[in-house]
Amino acid sequence: MTDEAQDVIGDYRYGFHDPENSTIRFDQGLSEQVVRDISELKNEPEWMTDIRVKAYRHFVERVMPEWGNCDLLNKIDFESITYFLRSSNKTETSWDDVPDDIKNTFNRLGIPEAEQKWLGGVTAQYESEAVYHSIREDLEEQGVIFLDMDTGMKQFPEIIKKYFGTVIPYSDNKFSALNTAVWSGGSFLYIPKGISVEMPVQAYFRINAKNMGQFERTLIIADEGSSVHYVEGCTAPSYSTDSLHSAVVELIAMEGAKIRYSTVQNWSSNVYNLVTKRAVAHKNATIEWVDGNIGSKLTMKYPSVLLKGEGAHAEVISVAYAGEGQHQDTGAKVHHLASNTTSNIISKSISKKGGRSSYRGLLQVTPKSTGCRSKIVCDALILDDYSRSDTYPTMEIGNSTADLEHEASVSKVSSDQLFYLMSRGFTEDAAMGLIVNGFFEPFTRELPMEYALELNKLLELEMEGSIG
């Protein structure tokens, strides 16, 4: 690592970077040709090229969102971004075959170790594509498919054609259009009928190069009565110039299926994280978004669930931590499109050192949906006098039988709490760290233990030097 990089990193532990050894690197900037080149490079069928091009044209025409943090959004320089970068010619199935630099990075991030201990499968994406993927043999034998999306396109084009863009059409928003145009990498996961995958499967997304754009595309289909827990993590080096991460994630839970999707997003503070995540839950299916946003410069992400079948259930638990120079604009959207559907939304945010966190939520109950229940709890904790927290809840309730609860609170750490903990030997920083960890506890307890411990450590580090 160079001294210069060290300076920029500060407290962020994952801010290191490798020398850039790309095998293919597109010039910076975006055009229809870039989109076609990506498709050609990947040897895609024509239908995919067509979707990409349509999406690109839509992206160009579509105006920037006029909500959220417009100032920051309008500063994105799409011409300075690299839209495709291949750093390894093959997606390997053994870590030994992954190029050394990249392998070392994932070692530092603890991925191979976690894989051996407690994961059912792993894909590791570095820049635009996966450099590694694997799945436990027993899962493969049961018919579980867990691949990076590019390999998925090659091996199961008919499944992907059937579902791609059905939950999130490219025209959904400007960034879903951008992703559809230039997508590369991501995960393709299919769980056959009746199969419960006990160990979580994980995808890790790493950006290494400067001014990189990462546009992974993930599609998860849980067939009838199946269940799976998918975990994703993401980090990037700290640079003084911006990178862009804009993913699209589509989940489909068939009748009686359950998908839990857990994220711990810890991008460096030069990354724009503009992600569209949406799930469809059919009859009696359950979708759980467990969404943690710790890093990035600006995150705009609102995991959504379309409760399409009777008795379906949605659970969205999200936390956001906004430190210096960060804006976490996050939330949840749940659409009760069928009767007797239920949802539970818990959102927790912390703002510190001038950081800003916003909760943006939508709850919809359509006129024909009877007997729906929903509970929303939003808690914000502000750690000093110059940080900010906002709440933008929207409710569209079309059926009078709906049973809704909404609680919101904004609080500060009290001097009595700090004094109490300090009188028990905690330094002021350690006391703050403990309080913050406790505040996020409803979220961390839902994570696999290894992630929960890591997140707690991370937050304790964030609290160091928090009090002047």
Added chain:
Amino acid sequence: MRVMAEEILRIENLHVSVEGTLILKGVNLTIHRGEIHAIMGRNGAGKSTLANVVMGHPAYVITEGSIFYKGQPLEELAVFERARAGMFLSFQYPAVIPGVQVGTFLKKSVTSVRDEAPKGRAFRKELTSAMEQLSMDKSFLSRYVNDGFSGGEKKRLEILQMLLLKPHLALLDETDSGLDIDALRIVAKGINEVAVDSACLIITHYQRLLDLVKPDYVHAMINGTIVQTGGPELALELEDRGYDWLDVTA
């Protein structure tokens, strides 16, 4: 004879104000190792202020006088350093820390004060025995610190911490309030155990705790000063006669 015992706390001519109002107006008090002192007085006399200012609560400002802990001026020590040096305050109203389990909190606190992580098995043993002594169920450990605790549960958790941290100076602020007689007995047992080898300052309204924890000295505090000092008999007299007979301003 206790005269040779180590001096733990010395308070000299202490004046303290809170938000600009003078609460303590010249308190003098010295406590040695092995001594139990009780301070009694009406609401608002300044008893809790004394306990909080000794522990270092930032809202209390010393305007005159000094506090020494083992001969060292306390103003040099931050709150967490006071804890690590062996000072302990049992709070009248302990703070709620949502989402933090009692077990985690105790382990971290003991680690901070002892300056090393306690050995897993030894610590569990120590913890189990202290909890049994206080008739606390194991399920306490997975509850959140003081969250939804009854008054009695809060006080027991305070005493449990005191047993684990083994302070040299224990300040007990209204530890008896809100306790039924059974709980009071249990808590008193804990205090007596710690008091053998430490300096103890008990702040209370009532005589009843002092039946169970025998003080060496009882001080009557009125309007920010100690107006009378005596033995255990003073507590009985205060219980009997109230404070008016000592109150020169009344």
